[in-house]
Amino acid sequence: MLSDTAAIVIIGDEILSGKFVEENAAYLIPALRELGVSLRRIEVIPDSLEDIAETIRRLSARHDHVFTSGGVGPTHDDMTMEGVARAFGSKLRRHAELEQLLRAFYGGRLTERNLRMADVPDGAALILSDHSFWPVTQVRNVYILPGVPALFRRKFDSIRERFRARPFCATRVYCAAEEGNIAAYLDEVVAAFPQVSIGSYPRFDTPDFRVIVTLESKDAEAVERARKALVTSLPDGIVVRVE
Amino acid sequence: MLSDTAAIVIIGDEILSGKFVEENAAYLIPALRELGVSLRRIEVIPDSLEDIAETIRRLSARHDHVFTSGGVGPTHDDMTMEGVARAFGSKLRRHAELEQLLRAFYGGRLTERNLRMADVPDGAALILSDHSFWPVTQVRNVYILPGVPALFRRKFDSIRERFRARPFCATRVYCAAEEGNIAAYLDEVVAAFPQVSIGSYPRFDTPDFRVIVTLESKDAEAVERARKALVTSLPDGIVVRVE
Numbered sequence: 175m176l177s178d179t180a181a182i183v184i185i186g187d188e189i190l191s192g193k194f195v196e197e198n199a200a201y202l203i204p205a206l207r208e209l210g211v212s213l214r215r216i217e218v219i220p221d222s223l224e225d226i227a228e229t230i231r232r233l234s235a236r237h238d239h240v241f242t243s244g245g246v247g248p249t250h251d252d253m254t255m256e257g258v259a260r261a262f263g264s265k266l267r268r269h270a271e272l273e274q275l276l277r278a279f280y281g282g283r284l285t286e287r288n289l290r291m292a293d294v295p296d297g298a299a300l301i302l303s304d305h306s307f308w309p310v311t312q313v314r315n316v317y318i319l320p321g322v323p324a325l326f327r328r329k330f331d332s333i334r335e336r337f338r339a340r341p342f343c344a345t346r347v348y349c350a351a352e353e354g355n356i357a358a359y360l361d362e363v364v365a366a367f368p369q370v371s372i373g374s375y376p377r378f379d380t381p382d383f384r385v386i387v388t389l390e391s392k393d394a395e396a397v398e399r400a401r402k403a404l405v406t407s408l409p410d411g412i413v414v415r416v417e
Numbered sequence: 418m419l420s421d422t423a424a425i426v427i428i429g430d431e432i433l434s435g436k437f438v439e440e441n442a443a444y445l446i447p448a449l450r451e452l453g454v455s456l457r458r459i460e461v462i463p464d465s466l467e468d469i470a471e472t473i474r475r476l477s478a479r480h481d482h483v484f485t486s487g488g489v490g491p492t493h494d495d496m497t498m499e500g501v502a503r504a505f506g507s508k509l510r511r512h513a514e515l516e517q518l519l520r521a522f523y524g525g526r527l528t529e530r531n532l533r534m535a536d537v538p539d540g541a542a543l544i545l546s547d548h549s550f551w552p553v554t555q556v557r558n559v560y561i562l563p564g565v566p567a568l569f570r571r572k573f574d575s576i577r578e579r580f581r582a583r584p585f586c587a588t589r590v591y592c593a594a595e596e597g598n599i600a601a602y603l604d605e606v607v608a609a610f611p612q613v614s615i616g617s618y619p620r621f622d623t624p625d626f627r628v629i630v631t632l633e634s635k636d637a638e639a640v641e642r643a644r645k646a647l648v649t650s651l652p653d654g655i656v657v658r659v660e
Contacts, residue, residue, distance in 0.1 A: 187614065187616055188616055188631065189446075190446070190456045190457060190459070191446075191450060191456070191585075192446045192447045192450040192456075193587075193616070193618075194618070200438075200439075203432075203433070203435045207435040213433045214433060215460065215462055215463070216433070216460070216461040217458065217459070217460050218442075218458065218459035218460075219457075220457055220458070225458075247617070247619060248597045248600050249596050249599075249600045249603055249617040250600070250603055250604055250615070250617075251616050251617055252617075280597075283595070284597075285597040285598055285601075287596075287597045287598075287600040287601060288597035290600075321618075322618075322619060324621065324622065325621070342434075344434075344436075352526070353490050353491050353492050353530075354491045354530045354531035355526075355528055355530075356492075357491050357528070357530040357533075360492055360493055361493055371430065372494070373430055373431055373436070373464070373494050374492040374493070374495075375437070375564075375565075376565060377565070378565065378567065379567065388431065
């Protein structure tokens with residue numbers, strides 16, 4: 175039903191253990207939204223081959239695009255490439271083009287371990303950009319991005335226009351009533367406008383409203399009609415404002 | 418192998434669509450850490466019965482504790498209770514004690530829809546506390562918490578001491594070298610101290626170091642020995658400081 179769906183996989187013990195605060199999903203959420211991509215799932219998982227393989231396999235099958243963050247360096251805890259290969263029943267292969275890039279970049283400082291970064295799943299595509307010497311690795315619908323936030327953002331920005339889709343249209347209705355008192359009115363609008371996604375969010379610390387109702391769709395006209403239907407149906411004095 | 422493991426399930430279209438910033442996993446990460454609980458997975462999923470049921474079933478089987486956030490109000494988009502029931506092949510049942518609490522709380526303002534909040538999975542346990550009139554619902558190893566951040570924090574704090582476990586011990590070694598140059602030294606320490614979890618995190622915007630190595634375990638003495646082994650093995654001039 176939904177098109178242009180996406181999932182994010184954050185690979186990193188350091189996030190789960192609270193050593194570093196998660197920044198990459200936080201960056202992608204508004205970026206995907208602006209692109210018109212429906213983000214449907216975020217999973218933060220440990221540095222574990224089995225976890226990576228199982229997660230990638232499951233999410234790749236159910237979404238149009240999967241973005242991974244982390245686990246792509248030369249040390250023992252960098253397992254993303256092998257995990258993605260395992261997800262698809264393939265193997266790692268040293269990529270000649272990546273090896274050449276690494277040799278040129280490191281020169282005399284190159285270590286054997288640096289070359290691990292040239293090992294990518296068999297059949298991977300490289301996405302080159304003008305903004306970076308190092309390409310993004312793509313395996314089927316999985317885009318493998320680095321975990322260091324500054325690099326993650328630069329890499330994602332270099333490929334972001336590939337994902338541009340029809341934009342979302344959204345509106346908010348602020349209500350001075352408890353959720354229990356507007357639930358039945360919401361049900362009617364939900365039933366009448368199946369193409370509009372409607373959310374109800376109570377707030378307990380605001381002076382003038384108690385619930386934010388959000389209406390959204392890629393069909394701007396449907397959002398407008400659903401909003402009108404809701405505002406018209408609610409008893410007088412409940413709608414505080416519409417944004 | 419790991420004991421006292423946990424997973425977090427954030428249920429909410431509003432997080433995935435960027436309407437609201439995620440606050441509840443962000444609150445639980447350091448809280449679980451402080452308790453000595455090993456957080457192994459966070460999933461942010463949509464308001465969908467199938468997604469909730471599949472996720473809860475999978476994560477409940479693989480972790481000691483599962484915490485959910487969101488989807489527990491009286492409106493159409495509140496599906497957590499039914500999703501958890503479906504995860505375990507059970508049904509919702511109106512809980513007499515919860516119904517009584519709702520009738521007392523709302524009095525004359527009670528609507529039929531408010532009573533939906535008394536419908537919990539068959540066999541659910543209620544955890545009462547002195548700090549709130551409303552209990553936390555527990556189904557097997559799943560703790561169902563509200564999505565509104567202020568309520569989420571209050572509810573979790575009311576049950577947090579149930580989860581206290583042996584504390585973590587962690588240390589950091591800051592290195593003035595690229596990851597490729599320390600990878601082989603790390604491998605040796607990783608192999609010698611299987612009970613210590615070792616992470617390597619490159620940084621590109623710091624003047625005096627290039628990699629943060631973290632060592633952690635519940636065995637404080639093992640962390641200390643692993644740290645000594647690493648610092649001793651690294652060539653002179655690489656270790657900038659230890660925290």
